[in-house]
Amino acid sequence: MAVGQFTEQEKIAAVHLYLSDHYSYADISRKLGVDKRVIRLWVARFRRHGKGALAPRKGCLAFDPAFKMEVLNYHWKHRASYFETAVEFNLAAPSTVQKWEDQALLHDLRTLFPVKKGRPPMKKKPLEDMSTKEMQKELEELRMENAYFKKVESLSSRKAILTKEDRARAVDELRQEHPGFRLAFLLKLAGLKRSTFYAILQRRKQGDRNQELKEWISGIFHEHKGRYGYRRIQMELQSRFDRTVNHKKVLRLMQELQLSCQIRRKKYRSYKGPVGTKAPHLIQRKFRAKRPNAKWTTDITEFILFQKKFYLSPVLDMYNGEIVAYAIGNSPDKALVDTMLDRAFARHSKKKKLILHSDQGWQYQTPHYRRRLAKQKITQSMSRKGNCLDNAIIESFFGTFKSEFLRTEKWKSIPHFLRELKRYIHYYNHDRIKSRLKVSPVQYRLHHEPAII
Incomplete structure (x- = not known):
């Protein structure tokens, strides 16, 4: 089936x-009968722009020259691939970026301007047939055209994307440098309406009304080392500065500042088939608790650091998403799980009922693990086979941990990494705002503890 024949x-x-x-790109491409690169592009556009990115475009979409230049500026400055650039600007095919680049490099930036359909424009007179006035006008337009593209190229070397404000600035600077340049022709080159141009100039005179807000957003983003998206930044603005801002505005300003979070990846799977006794699925995806230490969940995730495999085994309280305890080692063995249990049991009172949930990893099916839970009067619960959604709450933590910590930090040594992990x-427990709670996990627990007791 042709790519264009698929519905949204x-x-x-x-x-x-x-x-x-459960399915790879190859599996889905075989099912649908399309190249797996098409599926990969759909997934990337969906992750970057949401489901609206896959909506069908009505009619034949013509991109204006300014947008094409924005795409190429991003592609060149960030050294992004055709695929990455297409995803960033939600283009249906990476080959579109390649086509525009070929036009710009092999010919001239002016070839990015679309050729109008219909009746061809009248041919210009030969020089020998032009009057002196017509020749002067022709030379003036060539000078303006050359000056405009030079100005645009100088701006594009400093910014990844040229906005309408940038093009208006280029036109305004040219008018100041060359008072004889005609505004109408410069606006035609820039693809701007006269009203738009003057509106932008008026805003520049008034100053950026969002300047303070942008500084706050940038400060919060860098303070949390790029881990906060627009939703958490919105909540931080409310709690720290008592400033209520619509989440869409925060997202727009972050896009203007070119601030974006990291994307998550997959996790280590510990399932090796039936190697012991399976516990019933008691949680049933009810990842809420009325008090602390009523429902815990655990799992193991794998990552590579300093060319070695590491395994992190945390225990998470479903009441507030707090990490109760954790252990880290070079092998996902019983010793790792035992260390995690020793640290977690220090937070547990035998007087209160507690369920400890996990997947069907071999570590959690062993008699030794079950005996340790029974000794602490802890009830064991297990997810169904091959169903990661049954333990989605800790899967979410692993995704956050890897995108916010593993892929944004650099460490000099393993001891340095372990210190930073502890921090x-x-x-995560004390400072990072949790979307569901509107505060950090520990702040939520301390605030509600008197009411629980």
Whole structure:
């Protein structure tokens, strides 16, 4: 089937199949009869722009020259691939970027301007047939055209994307440098309406009304080392500065500042088949608790550091998402799980009922693990086989941990990494706002503890 024959719903369904972790790009491409690169592009556009990115475009979409230049500026400055650039600007095919680049490099930037359909324009008179006035006008337009493209190129070397404000600035600077340049022709080159141009100049005179807000957003983003998206930054603005801002405005300003979070990846799977006794699925995806230490969940995730594999085994309290305890080692063995249990049991009172949930990893099926839980009067619960959604709450933590910590930090040594890991867990528990709670996990627990008691 041709790519253009798929509906928006079919594309979204294909994306969800891949995100379920049960199907690869190749599996889905065989099912739909399209190249797997098409599926990969759908998934990337969905992750970057949401499901609206896959909506069909009505009619033949013509891109204006300014947008094409924005795309190429981003492609060149960030050294992005055609695929990455197409995803960033939600283009349907990476080959579009390649085509525009060929036009710009092999010919001239002016070839990016679309050729108008219909009756061809009248040919210019030969020089020998032009009057002196017509020749002067022709030379003036060539000078303006040359000056405009030089000005645009100088701006593009400093910014990844040229906005309408940038093009208006270029026109305004040219008018000041060359008072004889005609505004109408410069605006035609810039692809701007006269009203738009003057509106932008008026805003520049008044100053940026969002300047203070942008500084706050940038400060929060860098303070949290790029871990906060627009939703958490919105909540931080409310709690820290008592400033209520619509989340869409925060997102728009972050895009203007070119601030974006990291994307998550997949996790280590510990399932090795039936190696012991399975516990019933008691949680049933009810990831809420009325008090602390009523429902815990655990799992193991794998990552590579200093060319070695590491395994992190945390325990998470479903009441507030707090990391109760954790252990880290070079092997996902019983010793790792035992260390995690020793640290977690220090927070547990035998007088109160507690369920400890996990997947069907071999570590949690052993008699030794079950005996340790029974000794502490802890009830064991297990997810169903091959169903990661049954333990989605800790899967979410692993995704956050990897995108916010592993892929944004640099360490000099393993001891340095372990110190920073301890700091991050403390930050996650005490300082990082949790969307559901509107505050950090520890702040939520301390605020509600008197009411619980």
